[in-house]
Amino acid sequence: MNPTENMNSTRYHTLNQAQKEAVFHRDGPALIIAGPGSGKTRVITERIANLIREDNIRPWNILAITFTNKAAKEMQNRVNEILGDESRGLAIGTFHAMCARILRQFGEPIGIASDFVIYDTDDTESLVKSIMKELNTPDRFKPRQIRNRISTLKTMERTQDSAYRLGSDSYLDDLSINIKNIYDARLRRANAVDFDDLLNLTHTLLTEFEHSASFILDRFEHVLVDEFQDTNLVQYEIARALAQKSRNLVVVGDDDQSIYSWRAADIENFHRLIADFPEAKTINLDQNYRSTGHILEAAQIIINKNSGRTEKNLWTDNSQGAPVQLLTSSTADEEAWFVANEIRKHQNSPNVKENGFGVLYRTNAQSRAIEDALISNGIPYRLVGGTRFYDRKEIKDIVAYLRLIQNEHDIVAFQRVVNTPARGIGNKTLSMILQTATDTGTSPVAIAVKLVSEDAIPGIPSVTSRAKKAIQLFTSVYEHLASMRDTNNVPQLIDAVVTKTGFRAYLNTLDKDQPDRSESRWENIEEFKNVAAQYNELEEETSLHLFLEQVALVSDVDQPENNEESVNVTLTTLHSAKGLEFPVVFLVGMEEGLLPHQRSFDDEQMMEEERRLCYVGITRAREQLYLTQSLTRYLYGRSTSGSTSRYLKDLQNAGIETSETPSAQSVTSTRSYNSSYTRKKYNLGNGLRESQIKTENSHHNDIEPFKAGDKVRHGRFGIGTVINIKQDGSDWEIQVAFESQGVRKLYQSFAQLSLQN
DNA sequence: ATACGAATTCTTTTT
DNA sequence: GAATTCGTAT
Numbered sequence: 091m092n093p094t095e096n097m098n099s100t101r102y103h104t105l106n107q108a109q110k111e112a113v114f115h116r117d118g119p120a121l122i123i124a125g126p127g128s129g130k131t132r133v134i135t136e137r138i139a140n141l142i143r144e145d146n147i148r149p150w151n152i153l154a155i156t157f158t159n160k161a162a163k164e165m166q167n168r169v170n171e172i173l174g175d176e177s178r179g180l181a182i183g184t185f186h187a188m189c190a191r192i193l194r195q196f197g198e199p200i201g202i203a204s205d206f207v208i209y210d211t212d213d214t215e216s217l218v219k220s221i222m223k224e225l226n227t228p229d230r231f232k233p234r235q236i237r238n239r240i241s242t243l244k245t246m247e248r249t250q251d252s253a254y255r256l257g258s259d260s261y262l263d264d265l266s267i268n269i270k271n272i273y274d275a276r277l278r279r280a281n282a283v284d285f286d287d288l289l290n291l292t293h294t295l296l297t298e299f300e301h302s303a304s305f306i307l308d309r310f311e312h313v314l315v316d317e318f319q320d321t322n323l324v325q326y327e328i329a330r331a332l333a334q335k336s337r338n339l340v341v342v343g344d345d346d347q348s349i350y351s352w353r354a355a356d357i358e359n360f361h362r363l364i365a366d367f368p369e370a371k372t373i374n375l376d377q378n379y380r381s382t383g384h385i386l387e388a389a390q391i392i393i394n395k396n397s398g399r400t401e402k403n404l405w406t407d408n409s410q411g412a413p414v415q416l417l418t419s420s421t422a423d424e425e426a427w428f429v430a431n432e433i434r435k436h437q438n439s440p441n442v443k444e445n446g447f448g449v450l451y452r453t454n455a456q457s458r459a460i461e462d463a464l465i466s467n468g469i470p471y472r473l474v475g476g477t478r479f480y481d482r483k484e485i486k487d488i489v490a491y492l493r494l495i496q497n498e499h500d501i502v503a504f505q506r507v508v509n510t511p512a513r514g515i516g517n518k519t520l521s522m523i524l525q526t527a528t529d530t531g532t533s534p535v536a537i538a539v540k541l542v543s544e545d546a547i548p549g550i551p552s553v554t555s556r557a558k559k560a561i562q563l564f565t566s567v568y569e570h571l572a573s574m575r576d577t578n579n580v581p582q583l584i585d586a587v588v589t590k591t592g593f594r595a596y597l598n599t600l601d602k603d604q605p606d607r608s609e610s611r612w613e614n615i616e617e618f619k620n621v622a623a624q625y626n627e628l629e630e631e632t633s634l635h636l637f638l639e640q641v642a643l644v645s646d647v648d649q650p651e652n653n654e655e656s657v658n659v660t661l662t663t664l665h666s667a668k669g670l671e672f673p674v675v676f677l678v679g680m681e682e683g684l685l686p687h688q689r690s691f692d693d694e695q696m697m698e699e700e701r702r703l704c705y706v707g708i709t710r711a712r713e714q715l716y717l718t719q720s721l722t723r724y725l726y727g728r729s730t731s732g733s734t735s736r737y738l739k740d741l742q743n744a745g746i747e748t749s750e751t752p753s754a755q756s757v758t759s760t761r762s763y764n765s766s767y768t769r770k771k772y773n774l775g776n777g778l779r780e781s782q783i784k785t786e787n788s789h790h791n792d793i794e795p796f797k798a799g800d801k802v803r804h805g806r807f808g809i810g811t812v813i814n815i816k817q818d819g820s821d822w823e824i825q826v827a828f829e830s831q832g833v834r835k836l837y838q839s840f841a842q843l844s845l846q847n
Numbered sequence: 848a849t850a851c852g853a854a855t856t857c858t859t860t861t862t
Numbered sequence: 863g864a865a866t867t868c869g870t871a872t
Contacts, residue, residue, distance in 0.1 A: 158862075186862055211861080232856095285862060320862095353861065453859055475861085516848050560848095643862075665860045687859055703860080726857065727863035 127380025382411025
């Protein structure tokens with residue numbers, strides 16, 4: 091027996107039967123259904139290592155696609171741990187990153203230059219906005235809405251028949267298509283692609299330009315896709331194309347953890363896979379190594395209520411553990427203080443200390459109350475999600491300068507920086523420049539340069555001498571920076587942008603009554619320089635566009651963690667919690683309207699996705715799970731009252747063993763909980779808030795807000811007649827027949843109905 | 848052209 | 863309630 095085999099036998103004997111099957115499965119496609127905590131990552135990494143080590147597959151012939159850059163990095167690290175240097179050349183990355191790489195190298199036949207830039211959601215929204223302005227679109231259409239529709243159109247057009255319709259509003263459809271056409275043309279001219287293009291263009295390249303793409307199509311002997319339930323149709327087809335030759339497509343996923351259908355992820359891909367690869371072997375990883383019996387049981391009660399799932403039989407050898415704890419508080423602050431206090435109590439138990447606490451919520455807005463409570467209690471925490479570092483205004487400004495230096499056709503970047511800091515170039519001058527650029531097919535920068543040159547140019551409107559001076563301020567900065575481009579590295583370029591534009595002074599004027607804020611903006615810029623410097627050291631060939639690509643594709647979740655050891659509390663949305671686990675999990679805001687979110691109420695499919703979100707949240711917990719709700723909460727600056735989430739009720743009805751925390755019971759009857767947790771807060775200056783909640787709360791419950799027959803108005807649905815009204819806990823469930831939208835059930839606390847005469 | 852205050856919209860989730 | 867947009871005055 092050679093040493094390798096020896097090592098491997100010990101290495102593999104801790105795998106269970108199903109895991110071994112997945113690791114050792116060889117020729118042909120496979121579908122691995124991996125329940126939460128079933129050792130999925132280990133299976134994938136062992137499989138890759140095994141392919142390289144035992145089957146002598148060369149690393150660069152293996153492609154592993156993950157959902158986030160963070161997951162990619164983790165996978166890479168874990169393969170490295172097993173193989174060391176032998177893993178060099180392995181292709182691991184997200185769909186978007188992989189597509190960007192392919193397009194840079196092979197995009198030329200489909201008209202994509204190798205130095206294209208990537209527009210993120212923000213950039214595309216500004217582009218849409220300016221197109222809408224040019225077209226004089228009625229204001230009832232919001233750029234955000236149109237942008238989303240364009241994105242949906244772009245995901246659909248590739249794959250469905252060309253006669254697609256988005257909804258019932260055909261005017262809106264036509265408008266969206268119209269704007270989309272202009273939008274696409276502008277992107278191409280700006281040498282830019284958006285997230286959808288990255289996928290679509292790669293798909294086109296792989297399926298319609300096979301000859302040009304043959305290098306890539308022939309390259310991969312094994313293709314692995316992680317988080318398969320989150321892929322959309324185009325992504326699936328890209329994976330299929332890449333695996334067409336070898337047929338070694340192995341996907342790992344769990345339909346119960348599909349939480350991205352709003353981003354066009356499509357569970358149908360499971361069926362497509364089986365149709366396209368009928369020989370695919372299905373492997374079920376159903377042993378859970380993560381959670382206690384109680385937690386797993388709770389998770390199953392929740393998920394079993396969804397229909398159309400693939401049948402599963404999750405089980406665990408772990409002990410039953412502590413019962414799930416429920417807490418009802420009267421305000422969101424109180425809920426937050428409860429969390430903070432429990433964290434303090436458990437903070438020093440050994441296992442928890444190391445691996446920490448997860449506080450999970452449905453919406454980013456909920457983090458604030460938790461943060462306040464943690465700060466007041468001196469508990470350090472890490473916040474994932476929210477605004478991406480690169481999305482901060484000051485960073486985006488600098489990035490826009492860099493982008494414009496790299497590519498003078500980048501209109502969005504031009505619009506952003508031309509008058510930042512303020513130079514006296516107003517709306518009129520700006521739109522004239524943009525219009526002329528569009529008409530003449532040149533870049534806005536070139537127009538600006540011509541405008542300040544001595545003589546009048548035919549075809550270009552003249553400008554006042556004042557405007558000319560303003561433009562000159564811009565062009566001199568631009569020309570200086572552009573001249574540095576080829577001889578300086580990214581950190582040097584950033585420095586130049588900052589000094590040439592007088593950025594520091596600009597920051598001070600930006601928020602002049604809040605020196606703290608401009609200081610923190612400045613720190614962000616320093617941090618940005620550090621990132622650039624690190625990048626500069628890491629990459630041998632450090633071109634500006636590669637750096638910009640990283641800025642566009644890296645999400646907040648992927649950001650370097652602040653590695654202070656004392657930080658063991660993580661605050662995150664349920665979406666970003668995927669793939670994480672904690673000994674102790676708090677799932678907060680278990681209220682109707684939040685979880686499930688109100689926006690999903692009308693749609694059965696969306697409601698099932700909410701349930702899956704809840705399931706994902708519960709299954710993050712290893713030992714202890716807290717589910718908390720608050721009877722009132724601030725929403726849009728207004729105190730609103732909510733009712734117990736149906737998921738909590740499901741658990742209670744199923745009779746699972748739970749324990750209500752003692753303080754929770756006293757909440758409704760006495761004020762003792764209130765005083766111990768909230769008074770500190772009160773002293774911090776939120777007294778007004780507290781009293782507002784109480785008054786609002788007390789009359790919400792008792793007085794029937796409407797009666798049957800009342801005419802009411804709803805913000806979205808318009809005017810209707812109340813058919814029926816009944817009390818549901820502290821809330822009122824109102825049935826309304828709307829004139830245009832039919833009969834709907836609404837909750838008083840969320841619907842914001844007003845009486846109409 | 849800008850600065851300041853008023854009005855308005857917004858919050859689901861993110862590669 | 864905050865952030866963005868709008869309107870008016872300088």
